[in-house]
Amino acid sequence: MGKNSKKYKIFHLYRERTFFLFISPWLIGFLVLTLFPMGYSLFAAFTRWDGITEPIWTGWNNFENLLFNDSAFWIGVKNTFVYTFISVPLNLCIAFILAVLVNKKLFASNFFRSVFYMPTIISGVAIFMAWGYILDPASGIMNYFLSLLGIPGPGWLTTEGGAMPSIIFMQVYNLGTPLIIVLAGLQGVPRMYYEAARIDGASSLRQFWHITIPMMSPVIFYNMVMQIILALQVFMVPWVMTEGGPNKAIYTMNIHLYSNAFRYSRFGYASAIAWVLFLIILVFSILVFRFSKYWVFYQED
Structure with missing residues (x-):
């Protein structure tokens, strides 16, 4: 032994x-x-640091300036929240609806599944540059088709009123990942629930509302958390398209962070912005998790 x-x-x-x-x-x-x-x-975040010389301790000075003296930061907060509150619900709803349609195995459903996912595997910069050509007010395809209908094309990315809707539309178009996640969840819903509901005389709409949505609520919850985090960190779309313009119409918190760090070499101040953004994302995540118990259901429930 x-x-x-x-x-x-x-x-x-x-x-x-x-x-x-x-x-x-x-x-x-x-x-x-x-x-x-x-x-x-x-x-x-508590220092004045240019990334080269020795950091100088300044205490809470960066956070005080950021919260009470930096108007550009608050413009970034407002634009980031507007983008998040509009793009996330749109992304989730459209991805869910398209996944339901693709899951029904209609004509060419496999083809459309590939088409919807394709933007995810292509370089984001390349896609947004292509959108820049499409939405160009002078020679873009979008305004060309509008002109055929006798409608004067707006300046999609050159006016304050058109910039935010344009980048929201571009980002919603890139919904391949949440769509595939929803599609995988739909294929995991047991068919016996639908068969029992059909025997009881439930219509397709009632089956969707009382079976599909409750059974898919964990997947919707996961997609919601991930989309909120990504939306609050939005940077590539507004930066590639207009660098936050015109007149800071799509200037976000991450653009403000990037500008202070790599344009003005204020790495200490940029670190303070990063930690404020982290706290905002943390608060949103906690709220979503806290309220999830009221609408997210699991099979054992």
């Missing part, structure tokens, strides 16, 4: 060492590339 116990301990120790050996690349990467930068950015 003593020899067997010793062999078991040696084997167990070997397995532990092997486990840590295989996980060490990820662990080292997490510590060096994630945890340390986060910790240093928290320190930098």
Whole structure:
């Protein structure tokens, strides 16, 4: 028994060492590339630092200036919230409806599934540059088709009123990931629920409302959380299209962060913006999780 116990301990120790050996690349990467930068950015948020010279401790000065003296930051907050509150519901609803239609295996459903997902696997910059040509007020395809109908084309990205709807439309078009997630969830709903409802005389609409939506609520919840986080961090679309213009019409919090860090070399101030954005995302996430108990249902419920 003593020899067997010793062999078991040696084997167990070997397995532990092997486990840590295989996980060490990820662990080292997490510590060096994630945890340390986060910790240093928290320190930098309380300093005046240009990224080259020694940081100078300023206490809460960056946060005070950001919250009470920086009008551009509040423009970014407003635009980010407007973008989030409009784009997220649109994205979720359109992705859900298209997934339901594709799941019915209608004519060419596999083709449309590929078409809807295609923007996700293409470079985002390339897609948004293409949209820039499409929405160009002088030579864009969109205004050309409107002119054929006798409608004067607006300046989609060159006017304050047209810039925000344009980037929301562009981002909603890129709904491949939430659509595929919803589609996978729909295919996991047990068919017996629909068969029982059909026997009881429930219409297709009642089946959708009382079976599909409750059974899909965990998937909707997951998509909602991810889309809110991504929308609050929006940067690429408004930056590639107009760099936040015209007149800061699509100027977001992340553009303000980027501008302060890489245009003005105010890395301490940019770190303060990053942590305020982190807290905003954290509050939104907590609220969504807190209220999820009222509308998210699981099979065991």
